[in-house]
Amino acid sequence: MRILVTGGAGYIGGTVAEMLLDHGHEVVIYDNLCHGHRSMVPSRATFVEGELADRAALEKLLHTEIDGVMHFAALIEAGESMKKPEIYFRNNSASTLSLLEAMLATGVNRLVFSSTAAVYGEPESTPIREDAKLKPTNAYGESKLLVERMLEWLNRIYGFRCASLRYFNVAGAIEGRGEAHEPESHLIPLILDVALGRRQSIKIFGQDYPTKDGTCIRDYIHVHDLARAHLLAFEALKDRDRLIYNLGNGVGFTVREVIESARRVTGQSIPVVEEPRRAGDPAVLIASSEKIGKELGWKPEYTDLDTILASAWQWHQQRYAKTA
Numbered sequence: 001m002r003i004l005v006t007g008g009a010g011y012i013g014g015t016v017a018e019m020l021l022d023h024g025h026e027v028v029i030y031d032n033l034c035h036g037h038r039s040m041v042p043s044r045a046t047f048v049e050g051e052l053a054d055r056a057a058l059e060k061l062l063h064t065e066i067d068g069v070m071h072f073a074a075l076i077e078a079g080e081s082m083k084k085p086e087i088y089f090r091n092n093s094a095s096t097l098s099l100l101e102a103m104l105a106t107g108v109n110r111l112v113f114s115s116t117a118a119v120y121g122e123p124e125s126t127p128i129r130e131d132a133k134l135k136p137t138n139a140y141g142e143s144k145l146l147v148e149r150m151l152e153w154l155n156r157i158y159g160f161r162c163a164s165l166r167y168f169n170v171a172g173a174i175e176g177r178g179e180a181h182e183p184e185s186h187l188i189p190l191i192l193d194v195a196l197g198r199r200q201s202i203k204i205f206g207q208d209y210p211t212k213d214g215t216c217i218r219d220y221i222h223v224h225d226l227a228r229a230h231l232l233a234f235e236a237l238k239d240r241d242r243l244i245y246n247l248g249n250g251v252g253f254t255v256r257e258v259i260e261s262a263r264r265v266t267g268q269s270i271p272v273v274e275e276p277r278r279a280g281d282p283a284v285l286i287a288s289s290e291k292i293g294k295e296l297g298w299k300p301e302y303t304d305l306d307t308i309l310a311s312a313w314q315w316h317q318q319r320y321a322k323t324a
Contacts, residue, residue, distance in 0.1 A: 002026040003234070004066045004108075006052060006099065007073030008045065009036025011179045012114065012170055012223060016070060018042045018177060019227045030061065031073065037180065052095040058102035068110035068237070069103060070230060071096065077185050078118060078140040082279045085139035092143035093150075100154060110237045111151070111162045112230055117219075117246070117285050119145040119166060126252070127219075127288035130166070130244050138280030148244075155242045163233040163243035168287050172222035172308040178315030179223070188220075188309065191259060192316040195266035202270060204255050206277035209284075215255035217284040219248035222302035222311070232296045245296075248287025249303050258305065265309045 003020055007013040008029030013036070017027045027045040032052070041047045050057045052073045062069075074092045075081070081088040103111065118141030119134050136142040154160035171179065171188045179189050193199040207214040229247050236243060253261070263270050292298045302308050 001067040002028065002065055004028050004030060004061065004069045005045075006030045006069065006071045007036065007114075009033055009038060009040050009047075010072060011040070011177075012226065013070070013072035014040040014042065015174060015177055015223045016072070016227045016230045017045055018174070019231060020070075021045065023231060028061065028064070028066065030058070035075075040177065040180075052091070053098050055098040055102050058099055059106055062102055062106040062108050066106075066108050068112075068234060069099070069108060070112045070114075070234065071099060072114045074114065074144070076140065078138045078280055079185065079278050081138050081140035081143070088139045088143040089146070092140070093146040096147045097150060100150060104154070104158065104160070109159075109161050110234065111160070112234050112237070113147060113151060113162060113164045115148060115164045115166045116141060116144045117166050117168045117248070117287060119148065120285070122282045123284065126284050126286045127248075127250055128246065128286065129288045130246055130291055137282055152242075159241055161237045161241045163237055163245070165229060165233060165245055165247055166287075167226060167247040168219040168221060168285055170223050170226055171220045172224065172302060172311040173315035174224050174311075176315075178312055178319065180319065187255065187258060188262070188312055189316065191262045191270060192266070192313055194270050195262060195268040195313070196316065196320060198320070200271065201273045202259060203273050203275045205275050206281065207274055208277070211254055211283060213254050213256045216281055217252035217254050217286065219250065219252050219286045220258075220305060220308055221248050221300060222308050225300040225302055229292060229296075229298050232292075232298050236296055245292035246287040246289050247292065248289055249300050250287060250289055251303065252284060252286040253305055258309075261305045261309050262313075265306055265313050
């Protein structure tokens, strides 16, 4: 099939694009490169540079026999969204509506949407199930939830086939492809930067959360496992018209535990600086992925935190060795 991947120059979108190509699909990547990297676009994919808000450009592209869309293009920084919420609603919500309008206009009727666990906010219980209350505590989560609401209505009114995949902290690397954001704000690559001597220390935001060591707990999923789930969801949309799944390992680790894991994997001391809480950070986010396991047969292969970090560390070292 010929699949359009928005945001395919990024970490997750590029990994999924690579896997689609490995499975024999033709891939067209659409990205404005504001945070993605041209070097992250798989060489076997067709690349089109463009804005998600440009409905005319999207319609033109969708008319080139596109069979479905995987949508990753978005701003993803929860902390920034609490300082500049308007740009998140513009980029993540309004621009996605342009994509959806273009799909409706061209009859492309299969979408896998990259959602987030941030739609749940501060959960009432963990692990979080898909039927938990949706109460985002930051504008990033709200911007993604608005898209899910749109998809619900488009499915109800037009029979639009769509899957919303709500995932937690994605980490790890596959051969030649790992996590890199500019500027970087995600915990694991920041920690590995410290291990490489590129940063002096790692910041821990908040030490008074109701957890075993006072720091936030998150569920880490390997990017390879995440990519497999996207392909399964896309395939399932042939027979089903609306899917909502959590994707995670079902196990949570505190920020301090992630740092300790990185110390074991890298053999470096990794100094820490303690900072106050950030607005909008829930204390605990752990996924229940039982539903996608039962319905699509998915389960994570990489469940050990040290293993996930080791793959990221290997790629991180290779990344900077090339630029040294």
